[in-house]
Amino acid sequence: MATRSVSRRAIPLIRQCSVSQRAFSTTLSSRNTNTTSNNTTTTPEYAIPNPSRPTHFGFETVTEQEKRKRVAGVFTSVAESYDRMNDLMSFGWHRVWKDHFVSSLNPGFSPLSSTSSPTGPQHILDIAGGTGDIAFRMLHHAHNVNANPSVRVTISDINRAMLQVGKARSATLPASHQAALSFVEANAEDLSKTRPLQPILSESEQTFFDPATATAGIPDNSVDLYTVAFGIRNFSNIPAALREARRVLKPGGVFACLEFSKADKLPLFNTVYKEWSFRAIPLIGQLVAGDRDSYQYLVESIERFPSQEEFRDMIVDAGFVVAGQGYEDLTGGVAAIHKGMKPRDA
Numbered sequence: 001m002a003t004r005s006v007s008r009r010a011i012p013l014i015r016q017c018s019v020s021q022r023a024f025s026t027t028l029s030s031r032n033t034n035t036t037s038n039n040t041t042t043t044p045e046y047a048i049p050n051p052s053r054p055t056h057f058g059f060e061t062v063t064e065q066e067k068r069k070r071v072a073g074v075f076t077s078v079a080e081s082y083d084r085m086n087d088l089m090s091f092g093w094h095r096v097w098k099d100h101f102v103s104s105l106n107p108g109f110s111p112l113s114s115t116s117s118p119t120g121p122q123h124i125l126d127i128a129g130g131t132g133d134i135a136f137r138m139l140h141h142a143h144n145v146n147a148n149p150s151v152r153v154t155i156s157d158i159n160r161a162m163l164q165v166g167k168a169r170s171a172t173l174p175a176s177h178q179a180a181l182s183f184v185e186a187n188a189e190d191l192s193k194t195r196p197l198q199p200i201l202s203e204s205e206q207t208f209f210d211p212a213t214a215t216a217g218i219p220d221n222s223v224d225l226y227t228v229a230f231g232i233r234n235f236s237n238i239p240a241a242l243r244e245a246r247r248v249l250k251p252g253g254v255f256a257c258l259e260f261s262k263a264d265k266l267p268l269f270n271t272v273y274k275e276w277s278f279r280a281i282p283l284i285g286q287l288v289a290g291d292r293d294s295y296q297y298l299v300e301s302i303e304r305f306p307s308q309e310e311f312r313d314m315i316v317d318a319g320f321v322v323a324g325q326g327y328e329d330l331t332g333g334v335a336a337i338h339k340g341m342k343p344r345d346a
């Protein structure tokens with residue numbers, strides 16, 4: 001499997017960089033495995049989506065194409081109940097993690113900005129943005145905390161049903177926030193093909209993005225901040241998504257991921273947490289959303305996701321530099337934030 005071979009490869013190079021941003025103020029580490037002497041990036045074979053390559057869907061082994069289809073089915077099925085279920089499953093903790101994730105990124109303020117003002121325009125791309133929780137918080141923080149109205153956020157997701165719930169929710173936002181938001185359908189593993197959010201015309205319609213219908217793509221070096229929250233473990237090819245993140249980010253731009261992770265540094269807590277996950281969550285899914293299977297997949301996908309260190313190594317292998325250990329544990333490691341910066345000279 002790609003994940004294992006990635007984390008075993010290359011030895012980290014540690015270097016000091018003169019970066020003042022809080023998230024990158026300590027030692028930065030990077031690997032030089034993907035960069036040639038003239039600084040162009042070569043794409044390893046495992047980071048090119050391959051419909052017939054094996055991957056996993058929860059505890060099952062399936063092809064990348066089959067996973068994409070099944071994940072689409074899961075999120076189409078849970079879209080309407082998604083926000084309510086998040087509160088029930090996490091006792092509301094997902095809100096605390098999301099608030100912390102967004103404030104740690106401090107959208108609307110960039111000490112790395114090449115312009116004279118650190119509160120200049122910013123383009124934030126929220127990948128797998130679903131029903132909009134991260135994007136809405138980003139805009140709130142940029143506009144209300146940093147008084148920066150020139151921040152725009154693109155919410156992108158492979159699933160139109162999730163985006164449509166987000167779009168409906170956005171109707172309650174202030175007009176200035178709504179004006180700064182856009183919704184696009186795209187597969188995170190290939191952002192060269194996107195299209196604006198389409199309406200859902202009938203219940204039987206396929207609600208996941210079909211690249212054959214794409215009308216545009218996200219250009220190279222066009223994004224200041226790339227975020228992905230609770231999305232990346234659902235991707236069929238994570239290295240491909242990381243490669244795309246690096247492509248669309250401007251040099252100096254930041255990749256930031258909030259995802260479920262491993263709480264195994266606290267064995268007793270971990271035992272209770274796993275009991276809760278595997279016993280209660282599918283049951284709550286069945287009782288509240290009438291959908292046990294989708295929630296069984298969600299807990300299995302959390303279990304299958306790489307450890308904090310393995311995922312950090314994948315980010316470094318994709319050509320990002322990371323600060324310190326590269327991640328921050330939340331609630332004992334139940335979730336973790338990973339950040340990486342596209343090198344200034346990329």
Ligand SMILES: C[S@@+](CC[C@H](N)C(=O)[O-])C[C@H]1O[C@@H](n2cnc3c(N)ncnc32)[C@H](O)[C@@H]1O
Nearest residue numbers: 075128129130157158159162187188229231234
């Ligand atoms: C658990 S939800 C997270 C939604 C939101 N970010 C949040 O934190 O509430 C995962 C999202 O990932 C999306 N997703 C799964 N695979 C994807 C892919 N290959 N490209 C883009 N989005 C994807 C799903 O459609 C779903 O909306």
